[in-house]
Amino acid sequence: MSGPAERSANDLTAYEERPERVLVIVAHPDDADFGIAGTVARWVRGGSVAWMVCCTSGDAGADDASVDPLALARLREQEQRAAAAVIGYEGVTFLHRPDGALANDLALREQLVREIRSFRPDAVMAMDPEVIILDNSYVQHTDHRQAGMAALDAVYPAARNAMAFPSLMLEEGLAPHEVNRIFLFFTNHPTICVDTTDTLEVKIAALREHASQLRKPEELEERIRSWAAEDGQRIGRPAGESFRLVSIG
Numbered sequence: 001m002s003g004p005a006e007r008s009a010n011d012l013t014a015y016e017e018r019p020e021r022v023l024v025i026v027a028h029p030d031d032a033d034f035g036i037a038g039t040v041a042r043w044v045r046g047g048s049v050a051w052m053v054c055c056t057s058g059d060a061g062a063d064d065a066s067v068d069p070l071a072l073a074r075l076r077e078q079e080q081r082a083a084a085a086v087i088g089y090e091g092v093t094f095l096h097r098p099d100g101a102l103a104n105d106l107a108l109r110e111q112l113v114r115e116i117r118s119f120r121p122d123a124v125m126a127m128d129p130e131v132i133i134l135d136n137s138y139v140q141h142t143d144h145r146q147a148g149m150a151a152l153d154a155v156y157p158a159a160r161n162a163m164a165f166p167s168l169m170l171e172e173g174l175a176p177h178e179v180n181r182i183f184l185f186f187t188n189h190p191t192i193c194v195d196t197t198d199t200l201e202v203k204i205a206a207l208r209e210h211a212s213q214l215r216k217p218e219e220l221e222e223r224i225r226s227w228a229a230e231d232g233q234r235i236g237r238p239a240g241e242s243f244r245l246v247s248i249g
Contacts, residue, residue: 012242014235015192018043019123019181023116024052024089025151026127027102027143028061029080030210035185036125037087037203038196038228039241044088045199051119052084052092055108055147060099061213073099075212083209086202102143104150110165112154117174124179126151128187128244140186148184155179156248182246190242193235200228200239 022043026032032040032052040050057073077094084092095111102108116124129148131140158164160178168174196203204221207214214220225239232240 011236012190012193012231012234012240014237015194015243015245018046018048019121020048021119021121022048022050022123022125023119023121023179024050024125025055025112025115025147025154026052027055027141027147028099029054029058029076030083030207030213031127031144032125033080033083033087033203033206033210034224035127036183036241036243037083037206038199038239039183039194039243040089040125041087041199041202041206042194042196050087050089051115051121052080052089053095053112053115054080054092055095055097055102055150056099056143057094057096058099058213069099072212076210079210079212083206086206086209100143102146104146104153108146108150109154109158110168112150113158113165114168114172114174116154116159116179117168117177120177121179123181123183124151124155125183125185125243128184128189131186131188134186134188144186152182155182178248180248182248184244184246185241187242187244189244192245193231193237193240193242195232195235195237195239196228196241197232197238200225203228 024032058076059069059073127144127148129145160176162176228239231242232238
């Protein structure tokens, strides 16, 4: 988790459009809720259909080395499903890749292309894979970078290319699908901001469902509100979430 991207002298563009179908691709349970839950909640309340893909189940997310990773994975999947219900996702898919060892390989990209062609979104949301150091204060988890790059590679060119993973079309009937908008979060180069004033508390309620990951929940909630206020200020709103918007022709 991290705060909003580094500030510049210029305000961001307030983004008012709403995708009809949005696919969120993240590395771990809780990633999306820390980063974009306010935006997804706003869009869902406006009529969007949202689905989440977690590349891992967070089986390495504990401070105690004696914790059973399979039991932890089951718990974190339960927490993420509960949080997703708060936001309003239609569902969550877990790809069960290894937490802490996620790799942007062909196997992962095939799984993501399957999800894209099945759900057929008009927008995908993922972490900015170019970010290693965020705000000069946070080292981006290697899984975040790998998931972000895999999402980009799956969107373009694989999901739209009939010759990429041909068995998906020939054996599963999943036709190629074009995604034209990618919303990258936890970015050092934001270009737009979504007003999340009305859904900030929904985001915080979703985060509370990740009880296994919250060491100091009260302090975390204050940081979330502070980050939202900083982003919102850039578009003249009480709260916001910023993104690097990539538009693909």
